[in-house]
Amino acid sequence: KVDAKNPRPFQEASGVIPGMDLGSFKPQELSNVLWSFAKSCESVPKLFRLLGNHIANMGSLDSFKTQELSNTAWAFATAGQSNPALFEKIGDHVAGLESLNSFDPQALSNIAWAYATAEVSHPELLKKIGDHIAGLSSLESFKPQNLSNTAWAFATAGVSHPKLLYKIGDYIAGLGCLESFKPQNLSNTVWAFATADMTHPELFKKIGDHIAGLMSLDSFDPQNLSNIVWAFATAKESHPQLFNKIGHHVAGLDSLNSFNSQDLSLTAWAFATAGESNPELFNKIGNHVAGLDSLDSFMPQDFSNTIWAYATARVFHSRLFEKLATEFVSRKGEFIKTQHMSNFLWACATVGHTDERLFAALAPVIGSKLDKFNEQELANIAWAYSVANAPRQDLFNEGYVGALASKEKVFSGKELAQLHQLQLWQQELESGIELPGSLRAKCRNAFTSQGFSESKLQNDVVYELKAAGLVLDEEVLLGSGYRIDALVKFGDGRKVAVEVDGPSHFIDRRPAGSTTLKHRQVARLDRIQVVSVPYWQWNELKNSEMKQHYLRVKLPDGQNPDGQNCKKK
Numbered sequence: 001k002v003d004a005k006n007p008r009p010f011q012e013a014s015g016v017i018p019g020m021d022l023g024s025f026k027p028q029e030l031s032n033v034l035w036s037f038a039k040s041c042e043s044v045p046k047l048f049r050l051l052g053n054h055i056a057n058m059g060s061l062d063s064f065k066t067q068e069l070s071n072t073a074w075a076f077a078t079a080g081q082s083n084p085a086l087f088e089k090i091g092d093h094v095a096g097l098e099s100l101n102s103f104d105p106q107a108l109s110n111i112a113w114a115y116a117t118a119e120v121s122h123p124e125l126l127k128k129i130g131d132h133i134a135g136l137s138s139l140e141s142f143k144p145q146n147l148s149n150t151a152w153a154f155a156t157a158g159v160s161h162p163k164l165l166y167k168i169g170d171y172i173a174g175l176g177c178l179e180s181f182k183p184q185n186l187s188n189t190v191w192a193f194a195t196a197d198m199t200h201p202e203l204f205k206k207i208g209d210h211i212a213g214l215m216s217l218d219s220f221d222p223q224n225l226s227n228i229v230w231a232f233a234t235a236k237e238s239h240p241q242l243f244n245k246i247g248h249h250v251a252g253l254d255s256l257n258s259f260n261s262q263d264l265s266l267t268a269w270a271f272a273t274a275g276e277s278n279p280e281l282f283n284k285i286g287n288h289v290a291g292l293d294s295l296d297s298f299m300p301q302d303f304s305n306t307i308w309a310y311a312t313a314r315v316f317h318s319r320l321f322e323k324l325a326t327e328f329v330s331r332k333g334e335f336i337k338t339q340h341m342s343n344f345l346w347a348c349a350t351v352g353h354t355d356e357r358l359f360a361a362l363a364p365v366i367g368s369k370l371d372k373f374n375e376q377e378l379a380n381i382a383w384a385y386s387v388a389n390a391p392r393q394d395l396f397n398e399g400y401v402g403a404l405a406s407k408e409k410v411f412s413g414k415e416l417a418q419l420h421q422l423q424l425w426q427q428e429l430e431s432g433i434e435l436p437g438s439l440r441a442k443c444r445n446a447f448t449s450q451g452f453s454e455s456k457l458q459n460d461v462v463y464e465l466k467a468a469g470l471v472l473d474e475e476v477l478l479g480s481g482y483r484i485d486a487l488v489k490f491g492d493g494r495k496v497a498v499e500v501d502g503p504s505h506f507i508d509r510r511p512a513g514s515t516t517l518k519h520r521q522v523a524r525l526d527r528i529q530v531v532s533v534p535y536w537q538w539n540e541l542k543n544s545e546m547k548q549h550y551l552r553v554k555l556p557d558g559q560n561p562d563g564q565n566c567k568k569k
Helices: 008-019 027-039 045-056 066-079 084-095 105-117 123-134 144-157 162-173 183-195 201-212 222-234 240-251 261-273 279-290 300-312 318-330 338-351 356-367 375-388 398-405 413-429 437-448 456-467 513-525 535-539 544-554
Strands: 471-477 483-489 495-501 529-534
Touching: 008 045, 027 045, 027 066, 045 066, 045 084, 066 084, 066 105, 084 105, 084 123, 105 123, 105 144, 123 144, 123 162, 144 162, 144 183, 162 183, 162 201, 183 201, 183 222, 201 222, 201 240, 222 240, 222 261, 240 261, 240 279, 261 279, 261 300, 279 300, 279 318, 300 318, 300 338, 318 338, 318 356, 338 356, 338 375, 338 513, 356 375, 375 398, 375 413, 375 513, 413 437, 413 513, 456 471, 456 483, 456 495, 456 535, 456 544, 495 513, 495 535, 513 529, 529 535, 529 544, 535 544
Parallel strands: 495 529
Antiparallel strands: 471 483, 483 495
């Protein structure tokens, strides 16, 4: 009841209470003291330890009312004070009660929240609470904070209770409106369902529609926003209007200084994972991160999520990639998780940012822990180095081949195709490194079996090539295993590969890593010059005359990329 901003009463109390007979304190007095210190943010470890041990050593907690138990647990969790014996005492007592009918919604949610926040495991307690709430005829007495905190607590504690979450989800989804839900309540609820891997389309739609329909998102803090989009992306719940609302809001902010590294990385990750395009948002985040004086606050997971998101969303932000790559190299010793290294290299190669420093710096690190990488990571790394054309004999040697051979039976078709490109790269280098025969055959088969489809753009280009009097074959499978759109044959025996490159072959009109790799390997291994027809150039041509003229200018006069006649060479 005193002014919480005035520390003097708390200082005086913390000095007096330890000298008093704690046995004379009633349960309400003990819980009130702890609650008031936690509420006022006056954390006195000695006092909490003294009172906590006193309660833990009591023979029974039967004299404690429900609110006193709740307030005590809440106080220790809020103050960040650990006391395993106390939490065990309270947990055992509540879990052992015949009924929880005397506990009101706030007491139940506060207890669950306290154990999750304090990271104290007590499955029996949470099951007792979950069973009780799930068995109630109605949740009308639960306030939004009670509902969201309860769901959050179970998800955070990793305690599965589908009936409880469905009960909460059904109730919220059935409400007329969600105006009484604060941003934190909305965020915690969807985060809990996504974290617990619980599907509830009606709940996500209800919350998504509510947020998308708000006039403003100014009341949402960065963590609320990032957790919401993360939850929708993780739960695979599509809601374009929600993503558009949040993306537009974040992109329109004057500054992102209030966003920490996790908020930024999760937001980018969520938009990329959900397949929601928002160039303004990615540009805003990219400019902010690239302009920071220091990235010391970025954890390895933040680096990995951010750069993976940009590559997956097919957005190239040169200053961002340069900033992250430079920092990654200087802090490479911190990146001990194999997924972080694999994702980073894959992302850089995907957008065509093949920084030699990065690939050189990570090679020995990767080589020292080959047995730690899974099959997808090994394939992604091999593909990334192939795209970058960064020879590393200290990495791609018999050791790497052995690591690949040990996982021959578990590679997916996509991963086998990537490894075929690794084998082609080794042929380019004339390194003598070869995959085992059986694995090599599987890789080639997977690579050549990849499906293909003819686009309207491709058909149009082929039509104009033929109209120009050129002789060609369509969808030709080359010796390397690559399939090209059209192989034009000239009278002197020359052959030129014409690749009709649509939007998927570029990232911001720059050749994607896969496009660069294909063109290079066809030219070097199949000894056929590749001519690319970018989609935007073709779309600007208004008639057949312009298109045929464009093709005649594009097609070579017998010179390969090195300036030497292909036939003579």
